[in-house]
Amino acid sequence: MTSRPAIATDIAKLFAARDTHAVEVAVLQPADPFLDMAGEDLRRRIFLTESETGKTLCLRPEFTIPVCLDHIASQAGTPRRYSYLGEVFRQRRDGGNEFFQAGIEDLGDRDTAAADARSLADAHALLSRVLPGRKLAITLGDQTLFEAVLAALGLPRGWRMRLARAFGSAPMLEAALADLANPPRNSQLSGPVALLVLDGDAEGLAAHIAEGMEEAGLSASGGRAPADIARRLIEKAQLRSVRLSDEAFSALKGFLEIDVALSDATAALEKFAADAGLSLGPALENFAARAKAIEAHGLPMAQIRYDAAFGRPLDYYTGLVFEIAVADGDRPLVGGGRYDRLLTLLGAKKPIPGVGFSVWLDRIEALRESAK
DSSP states (O other): OOOOOTTHHHHHHHHHHTTOEEOOOOSEEESHHHHHHSOHHHHTTOOEEEOTTOOEEEEOOOSHHHHHHHHHHHTOOSSEEEEEEEEEEOOOTTSOSEEEEEEEEEEOOSOHHHHHHHHHHHHHHHHHHHSTTOOEEEEEEEHHHHHHHHHHTTOOHHHHHHHHHHTTOHHHHHHHHHHHHSOOOOTTOOHHHHHHHHHTOHHHHHHHHHHHHHHTTOOGGGSOOHHHHHHHHHHHHHHHTOOOOHHHHHHHHHHHTOEEEHHHHHHHHHHHHHHHTOOOHHHHHHHHHHHHHHHHTTOOGGGEEEETTOOOSOTTOOSEEEEEEETTOSSOSEEEEEOTTHHHHTTOSSOOOEEEEEEEHHHHHHHHHHTO
């Protein structure tokens, strides 16, 4: 086990001052929530194991999902702010599979603009405390605003889902945009399968696939079920049948190129929407309210940038996403964002809004050592 960071005491004091409930969660966690919701990059690096009963478990790779699961199990009331500091376990290319994370998960506050701003302010205060005198650079993105642009452009649900899943991954987003600009043909499908796909007959296609699997001696339990395969084939065909107009495609590209200081971001987005003839409704209103709330915390607005194409590689984010690094650094020290659907997906009976951040303490320790 790695040793507890020297800065842990300072961080614990800040968490106490910020009115949080310190929480500890089990190292061994059910694997399914992470495999379903944690994002492709993290899924590849999880350490999996099994319980005595054969249940798939994992060493906790992050804290957000375990903290939310514990909150649901405890039936605690909201709003409630949790803080944590402990080890996480991931396979990492740069060595060291165990490292410490700290963070705050802010659950149940219905004033999302205020909660978002508070989360960013908490993260900035933590870094300012453990890295005094270092200039910090903050990057913001907004998943909700991106999805509002997709909807306003009239993209069908399948395309909106694919692009939303790609948000935060430059290669995936680039590939999706390339397919949207020049949809590939359906030449790989032929015969009865092609006809069933063309008709959108999911039930008939699933039955045809099941029959073929049975003839080949394949078991559905060994991979995806016939209904899942049929749904994906039809979805892919529908995606290939859509091509954005040049005007709409240009508008989408123009949106993704917005990269401005947060103080100028609301005006830039309003101009984009007016020029493109789009209504972004509540998504833009919430963005503007958040920007004002961030400014009210006294954060250095000149050091905060809004990048319309910026996302984070975790599937559960739904709104604000952010990272903080030192101004001359090449790796983020903090990553966070809003995840309003996560607790419902994890089993909460009622929707519970949430926002939070995690801090990579090993990276902070390395910066402190290099400054000595």
